[in-house]
Amino acid sequence: MASTVLELDDIQSGVLRPRPTPYAATYVLFRIDERKAGRELMGRLSSVVASAAHPTSPVADTWVSVALTFQGLIALGVPKASLDSFSPQFQQGMAARAKVLGDSGESRPERWEKPLGSSEVHVVITAVAPDTEHLESAMERARKIYQEMRGITAIWRQDCHVRPDEKEAFGFKDGIGHPAIEGTGLPSTNPRERPLRAGEFVLGYPDEMADSPSMPQPEILGRNGSYVAFRKLHQRVAAFRRYLKENTSYPEELLAAKMMGRWSSGAPLALCPMHDDPALGADAGRNNDFLFKQNDDAIGYKTPLGSHIRRMNPRDADIAGVVRIHRMIRRGTSYGPSLPEGVMEDDGMERGLMFAFVGAHLGRQFEFIQSEWMNDSAFFGGTAGEDPIAGASDGTGSFDIPKRPLRVRLQGLPQFVVTRGGEYCFLPSLRALHWLADLTT
Numbered sequence: 001m002a003s004t005v006l007e008l009d010d011i012q013s014g015v016l017r018p019r020p021t022p023y024a025a026t027y028v029l030f031r032i033d034e035r036k037a038g039r040e041l042m043g044r045l046s047s048v049v050a051s052a053a054h055p056t057s058p059v060a061d062t063w064v065s066v067a068l069t070f071q072g073l074i075a076l077g078v079p080k081a082s083l084d085s086f087s088p089q090f091q092q093g094m095a096a097r098a099k100v101l102g103d104s105g106e107s108r109p110e111r112w113e114k115p116l117g118s119s120e121v122h123v124v125i126t127a128v129a130p131d132t133e134h135l136e137s138a139m140e141r142a143r144k145i146y147q148e149m150r151g152i153t154a155i156w157r158q159d160c161h162v163r164p165d166e167k168e169a170f171g172f173k174d175g176i177g178h179p180a181i182e183g184t185g186l187p188s189t190n191p192r193e194r195p196l197r198a199g200e201f202v203l204g205y206p207d208e209m210a211d212s213p214s215m216p217q218p219e220i221l222g223r224n225g226s227y228v229a230f231r232k233l234h235q236r237v238a239a240f241r242r243y244l245k246e247n248t249s250y251p252e253e254l255l256a257a258k259m260m261g262r263w264s265s266g267a268p269l270a271l272c273p274m275h276d277d278p279a280l281g282a283d284a285g286r287n288n289d290f291l292f293k294q295n296d297d298a299i300g301y302k303t304p305l306g307s308h309i310r311r312m313n314p315r316d317a318d319i320a321g322v323v324r325i326h327r328m329i330r331r332g333t334s335y336g337p338s339l340p341e342g343v344m345e346d347d348g349m350e351r352g353l354m355f356a357f358v359g360a361h362l363g364r365q366f367e368f369i370q371s372e373w374m375n376d377s378a379f380f381g382g383t384a385g386e387d388p389i390a391g392a393s394d395g396t397g398s399f400d401i402p403k404r405p406l407r408v409r410l411q412g413l414p415q416f417v418v419t420r421g422g423e424y425c426f427l428p429s430l431r432a433l434h435w436l437a438d439l440t441t
Ligand code: HEM
Pocket: 168, 169, 170, 172, 173, 174, 175, 176, 177, 178, 233, 234, 235, 260, 262, 308, 309, 310, 312, 313, 328, 330, 352, 353, 355, 366, 369, 370, 374, 389, 390, 417
């Protein structure tokens, strides 16, 4: 098979390049009130978005990504034949897919933070910088330009950050496991996973299932683009801590590790099942170097089959389905203040994860993982129960921890993560941004 040559100079940097650590980030949503202004915005943005071919950004230390919702493409006046060529999930939007995604009860779209999930969200701009000072000065410059423009309205902003220790709100090191992608030259975080074909993540290239998968038309619009799903996920940190404390079947840290599949340091249970190993957790060369079956854990005595990382990427485990067609590029950034250590009562503050999926297939990647792997357990032969960390449990969920001579079953698992909103977006290539700017329809 010929190796893939990716047009890196046309792909937005945010798709393929890993982010710096630590960093500050912001998501800003815009509504396009006038088509002409929307097109002008695309033109201006095309000069500040870095390509994946360049190690530096056109706006100093700040990295900008631009994505559009389906409503945004309509607002820009993209022709109907082209709109119809986008994936049906994208056309419907995330709120309309609530049932598949498990967004019910407190997570249902009617309760989402406004304007998330509404037809007003058109453009999603993300800016990433090494710290808040750099980010703010870039945002100040952007604000001056934006204020001169009529016909574009900023309607929402969410600031977020990745801490120096890379820990998310529950206290686990995040951002460890990423798939290797053919043609990017980026090293794999798991040397035991063969690089995936580029078309799994970037449109217009062969993927794991086909040599010429379909992509949005015309080619200049679709090629080198990706789909993005971002979700604002509120984390109930105090409830999580209380659950660990009140459940006496395991010491707190071990129970948390069993639910995640990794210790808080990031060290995987697959490689150190009995105790945390912070040196291993911090070692990017070793902390993702494992499989499950090959590491003698088909049953899940070390890493439970239902733990978060084993569900999200079952690696070589025996499951119904093919793991390689359900992988994703993942960017997670925390928002809100940390809950001080030891606090067990909710302080009423909003905190959690701005989760972002990047891939070429919203249906067989993001939605499949969310519905079949996160919120169901049939794929690994489980009887009941959602992901114990991020699943849509209604309080009746259970979580099995294989153990000799008898497994431990945790009943009545509460819901620790609530969806506050989200959007499906299309992340166009740099050439596509120019094409959108030059539309005349
Ligand atoms: C607030 C919710 C969530 C939290 C706190 C969370 C936290 C984590 C942590 C700490 C890791 C282990 C570190 C790493 O491998 O980077 C991880 C891995 C992962 N998570 Fe999540 N996550 C959340 C939601 C999600 C969602 C919604 C998805 C997808 C639909 C997802 C997909 C993944 C994947 C694919 C991995 C890597 C698995 C591997 O390759 O081993 N996570 N997550």
